[in-house]
Amino acid sequence: MTRKENRISEKTIERLSVYRRYLKDLNKKGKDRVYSHELSQIVSGTAAQVRRDLMEVGCNGCSSKGYEISLLIKEISKVLDCSKKENIALIGVGNLGRALLGYFSGARDNYDIVAAFDNDPAKYNRIICGRRCYSMEQLPNMIDELKISTAILAVPAESAEKEAQNLIDKGIKAILNFAPRHITTGSGVFIETLDMTSALEKAIYFSRKNT
């Protein structure tokens, strides 16, 4: 009964994603092994922290030779990725939404924004960065059809809560929210808010405080 009640922390998940991206780079450059202290630099952490993170995915380092990169990528992916490619929906095709379509256009192995949605009829059926824009009414159908469980929310602050609630009602399980409004939900839906405004204000604050 080795029930893995190994709830990996949010911070660790974030770092795993960062490690993997870096490991893929290293792989391309022909490197095949890596030490924990090398990885620690790219997340501004300690080597011990990296080793701890990597233990969560199955602890496959080797003393004195470090970690095998391709194996690490495989193990991290086993944790982060679904077995099949994940379909993502983008809600809100304004400036930011379009930029996000471009940003996430690269060759992603295990997820892809497959459809965009907006309230503006002028945008319906337009194709932006290779993805078609649909009306919000079509959202439920598309969710079912494409088995979408994750959405990116890039709508104005005023409509963020409403749209988020709509997504939740339609069965979305996680939301990456770019609207400057923190979404509250009672349900078990995971909501990550990337608050660019507070991030910038924080940077401004520390630009004065640091040294």
Added chain:
Amino acid sequence: MTRKENRISEKTIERLSVYRRYLKDLNKKGKDRVYSHELSQIVSGTAAQVRRDLMEVGCNGCSSKGYEISLLIKEISKVLDCSKKENIALIGVGNLGRALLGYFSGARDNYDIVAAFDNDPAKYNRIICGRRCYSMEQLPNMIDELKISTAILAVPAESAEKEAQNLIDKGIKAILNFAPRHITTGSGVFIETLDMTSALEKAIYFSRKNT
């Protein structure tokens, strides 16, 4: 000697920014007092945490009537804002850079993106969302002239480190980095990376794990 060695934590600073934005909204709606438990909802925290945060800015609540909104805004601003308007530089005028110019275009009281920079000569002197785009060579001059100490970095991953180092060399004190690469620096420069890729991968992960 009441030296305020009161280093406010990063998390608290972020929340203060969120509180303030919400308080300004409330103010516009004509509300003039607020309770800690109301504020706690917008950051998914507890009322106690809010009160603690507010204590950091000068503890001006009042039993049973809550906090006076306009006073709170003033006190939070005293902490977050510089005395004069902060000038921000945007580095990288691609899709994302342009979207950010739009995003930060609203009426911001205490900071503003005043100039954009790019390596692409086709963009020089073009005006985007009201800001002129300059060549990277002009960066040092503009930093001096406009007293810029904070920059937003929206360049491709490949050039992120190089440009970041350039910014640091030129005297920038804080960087809000959107490139999917964690910037390491020995200096006291504050770097906040908004890693949209790892945020999305985290969301995808928890879309499967939650409930």
Added chain:
DNA sequence: ATCACGCTGTGCAATATTTCACAACTCAAG
């Protein structure tokens, strides 16, 4: 005036996260 209610301020406990530090291991060289 008195009382009950609801909120703030905060010591303290609980939790989460990071770092330290060291035994165990691998490899290469002598």
Added chain:
DNA sequence: CTTGAGTTGTGAAATATTGCACAGCGTGAT
């Protein structure tokens, strides 16, 4: 084979962050 340098895995300490719980206070009702 033995030694030494360098790395991993991890218990335990250290630190950071959050939540609990309650004393104290202002307010409005009686």
